[in-house]
Amino acid sequence: MKLRIGTRKSTLALWQANKVADALHQQGIDSELVEIESFGDKVQDIPLNKLGDKGVFTKALDDALLAGEIDLAVHSLKDVPTVLPEGLKLTAVLERGNPADALVRPAQPKKMDTRVIATGSIRRTAFWKNRFPEDEVVGLRGNVPTRLDKVDSNEWYGGIFAAAGLERIGYEDRISEVLHWMIPAPSQGIVGIVTADEIEFENELAKIDHKESHICGAIERAFLNELEAGCSSPVGAHAYIKNEMLYFVGAVLSLDGSRRLDVEQEILLGEASADKGTTWAKMLKSEGAEEILEQAENG
Numbered sequence: 001m002k003l004r005i006g007t008r009k010s011t012l013a014l015w016q017a018n019k020v021a022d023a024l025h026q027q028g029i030d031s032e033l034v035e036i037e038s039f040g041d042k043v044q045d046i047p048l049n050k051l052g053d054k055g056v057f058t059k060a061l062d063d064a065l066l067a068g069e070i071d072l073a074v075h076s077l078k079d080v081p082t083v084l085p086e087g088l089k090l091t092a093v094l095e096r097g098n099p100a101d102a103l104v105r106p107a108q109p110k111k112m113d114t115r116v117i118a119t120g121s122i123r124r125t126a127f128w129k130n131r132f133p134e135d136e137v138v139g140l141r142g143n144v145p146t147r148l149d150k151v152d153s154n155e156w157y158g159g160i161f162a163a164a165g166l167e168r169i170g171y172e173d174r175i176s177e178v179l180h181w182m183i184p185a186p187s188q189g190i191v192g193i194v195t196a197d198e199i200e201f202e203n204e205l206a207k208i209d210h211k212e213s214h215i216c217g218a219i220e221r222a223f224l225n226e227l228e229a230g231c232s233s234p235v236g237a238h239a240y241i242k243n244e245m246l247y248f249v250g251a252v253l254s255l256d257g258s259r260r261l262d263v264e265q266e267i268l269l270g271e272a273s274a275d276k277g278t279t280w281a282k283m284l285k286s287e288g289a290e291e292i293l294e295q296a297e298n299g
């Protein structure tokens, strides 16, 4: 059996696909990479939240799975819509990397009067404006190396990146500050494996599935899904496990960061299931989360 692993072509995507290939190899399973370009990769000049939101990075790989051209698709799980197309499922995830967001300062920072922060993410924008209302936020798109170049060549205070993305492709030393106060995107730092519903290599994938990362990701995605928010919504969620306990923080913000609802929970690991994310999102809904998100959609 030689499994065909579908992946996007960016350095980060290839790193993640190779990581899955290595994990399969350790289970004695051969694989090969099949590189596929996504719509989100082709169109680099339009802000992500204007691209039609759901699945801009995943659709081409979904189609290849459904057409039987590949056996599994490897994604940054945070780019995968919470509801997958009919016939596909999230089968396994790798052990989570760094879930945090990070600030990258220009290689040669300049003195400036007002701070301009670059990010293409409305979640990062909202969290930044919530903490630093005086700062200006400007758009930033492209793959990781492209965005790093833009941070260096513009008169910005810095840009915001996923720490995992930087660490994976050798830019760890560009992290100026880990933004521990910013709640990460649901499933940030998790590599996910999507397959067809019915597969012959279910047992093999179960062996490389990291159960703790899987349950944390599932809770965060259920939280996001209940809020009917996509990967480009001002929603943060982070679950983590320590000493047989599962801890969760989640938040919904208005685009300008002026309004914010938070939820913080801890439960026994034995009681953890994806529907906890749904329950915790409902708590924020009862406090008016939907109104805040609607505002973000129209804003």
Ligand SMILES: NCc1[nH]cc(CCC(=O)O)c1CC(=O)O
Pocket: 076, 077, 078, 079, 144, 160, 161, 162, 164, 165, 187, 188, 189, 190, 191
């Ligand atoms: N939105 C693009 C994207 N999708 C996944 C990652 C990084 C890896 C991860 O979060 O798992 C990134 C880069 C970034 O947000 O800076």
